[in-house]
Amino acid sequence: MYPLLTPLRIIEASSFVASPTAGLYLSQMGADVIRVDQIGGGPDYRRWPKTDAGASLYWEALNKGKRSVALDLANPEGRELLAALATAPGDDAGLFVTNFPVDGFLSHETLAKRRADLITVRIMGQADGGPALDYTVNCALGYPQLTGPASLGRTPVNHVLPAWDLLTGAYAAFALLAAERHRRLTGGGQEVRIPLSDVGIATVANLGMLAEVLETGADRERLGNEIYGAFGRDFLTRDGERLMIMAITPRQWSGLVAVLGIGETVADIEAARGVTFARDEGVRFEHRDALYPLVERAVAVRDAGELGAALDARHCCWGRYQPMSAAAHDPVLVGDNPIFADIDHPSGRRYPAPGAMATLPGLPRQTAVRAPRLGEHSDAVLADVLGLGSGAIGALHDRGIVAAAIVADS
Known part of the structure; x- marks a missing residue:
């Protein structure tokens, strides 16, 4: 108040x-x-x-x-x-x-x-x-x-x-x-x-979605937990926790790549496809077919507590899925x-x-x-x-x- x-x-x-x-x-x-x-x-x-x-x-x-x-x-x-x-x-x-x-x-x-x-x-x-x-x-x-x-x-x-x-x-x-x-x-x-x-x-309309359907003539595809136009999805850790991990900014993306130790593989994907993921969130979304499985495998061998601490240290954006009963005591x-x-x-x-x-x-x-x-x-x-x-x-x-x-x- x-x-x-x-x-x-x-x-x-x-x-x-x-x-x-x-x-x-x-x-x-x-x-x-x-x-x-x-x-x-x-x-x-x-x-x-x-x-x-x-x-x-x-x-x-x-x-x-x-x-x-x-x-x-x-x-x-x-x-x-x-x-x-x-x-x-x-x-x-x-x-x-x-x-x-x-x-x-x-x-x-x-x-x-x-x-x-x-x-x-x-x-x-x-x-x-x-x-x-x-x-x-x-x-x-x-x-x-x-x-x-x-x-x-x-x-x-x-x-x-x-x-x-x-x-x-x-x-x-x-x-x-x-x-x-x-x-x-x-x-x-x-x-x-x-x-x-x-x-x-x-x-x-203010979110650009009205213009989008008028421009394309079609409805947007259903994406489940994926974030439209950016890198973001839920991933399962080794100890069974589900985390929402996003990388909107270049800093968040570079931090995520470093924490997961996937820099070499990401570079190979960039070279093979003639793109760079460092600056443009839309490019990461367009190539999510390659990036999501890579991140999924890297997250699956880490425990949530250790991974979360590492992501925080690199200023990455992530959240832990929890029921409302847990949020009430958070x-x-x-x-x-x-x-x-x-x-x-x-x-x-x-x-x-x-x-x-x-x-x-x-x-x-x-x-x-x-x-x-x-x-x-x-x-x-x-x-x-x-x-x-x-x-x-x-x-x-x-x-x-x-x-x-x-x-x-x-």
């Missing part, structure tokens, strides 16, 4: 991955992010993975550091409170992140009547307002036909990382800050719409990593939680803050942001418009 965005106040009305991710990143950089949910929780409040008691580890991970307000959004009075929070006055307020539909009570046009300089960042499925999720976007982009070994033919393989959700969330956080800067310069608010499908296809990734801190969570569990992924050497890192309990800050936010007195807040509770924290989630 870093206080870079203090005292920005952002109202978030969202669910699932992309929109909560935007709020999470903004919170981790110091913004006061207030998540507003339906009383009892929105559609993602019980999402897997869960504890045995039913508390969502997913929900408490994506909502760290935020404040929580619980309202009856099926009631016009509850909707009015959410609209009032989103459009509350203040130079550092009037910032709204949502994945609610374009139309309805949270439309930008409706909200902007209450505050003309409102900034709404709206995450959408498709640009035309149609629904889309990460998997439905991914299947349309062609990546499932590239994932997995060539033996699968054209059978699609969905990867498990919700990449488009995460990219969209990060882009939404960036877009909100860009719009906020524009408002400071011009005084004008605006709506920023970010469709998941547009993030997906734009990313494909001292470099988690145990000794300063972005993590052991904290108590609303689920009743205590486990490491990350703060900001960025490190700012000039600022002290603040400990990660747990997610709120649903409705934990309802009263405080209504008092501080909307100026409601205790009597008015009590009356809202009596009518079931507002709910306080659910202490025991089971």
Whole structure:
């Protein structure tokens, strides 16, 4: 956590991955992010993975550091409170992140009547307002036909990382800050719409892959664990460890050749084929039919620990394959990593939680803050942001418009 965005106040009305991710990143950089949910929780409040008691580890991970307000959004009075929070006055307020539909009570046009300089960042499925999720976007982009070994033919393989959700969330956080800067310069608010499908296809284009298929008229071949256009693949060591070994730069390639003691054979291949592998990663890829078996044999007679140390000494690029259960206890990734801190969570569990992924050497890192309990800050936010007195807040509770924290989630 870093206080870079203090005292920005952002109202978030969202669910699932992309929109909560935007709020999470903004919170981790110091913004006061207030998540507003339906009383009892929105559609993602019980999402897997869960504890045995039913508390969502997913929900408490994506909502760290935020404040929580619980309202009856099926009631016009509850909707009015959410609209009032989103459009509350203040130079550092009037910032709204949502994945609610374009139309309805949270439309930008409706909200902007209450505050003309409102900034709404709206995450959408498709640009035309149609629904889309990460998997439905991914299947349309062609990546499932590239994932997995060539033996699968054209059978699609969905990867498990919700990449488009995460990219969209990060882009939404960036877009909100860009719009906020524009408002400071011009005084004008605006709506920023970010469709998941547009993030997906734009990313494909930004990586040159759209131009590639237009240029070649064909889909890229399936490569399994091989890295397209460079030297990189998984290799098995003598003691049964599987390592991902890459050589992108000339230094990495020369180091790998030296560590494996294959310099003479590599020179013979270069001479026979009239090429040099020293400078161009693409040439190494083109001649992988000769290089991969050579490296495979050299790695197969080495133990992982000894080989890894030798690769490190020559500044080579490699990684050890390990299950997530091992990554969770990895001292470099988690145990000794300063972005993590052991904290108590609303689920009743205590486990490491990350703060900001960025490190700012000039600022002290603040400990990660747990997610709120649903409705934990309802009263405080209504008092501080909307100026409601205790009597008015009590009356809202009596009518079931507002709910306080659910202490025991089971």
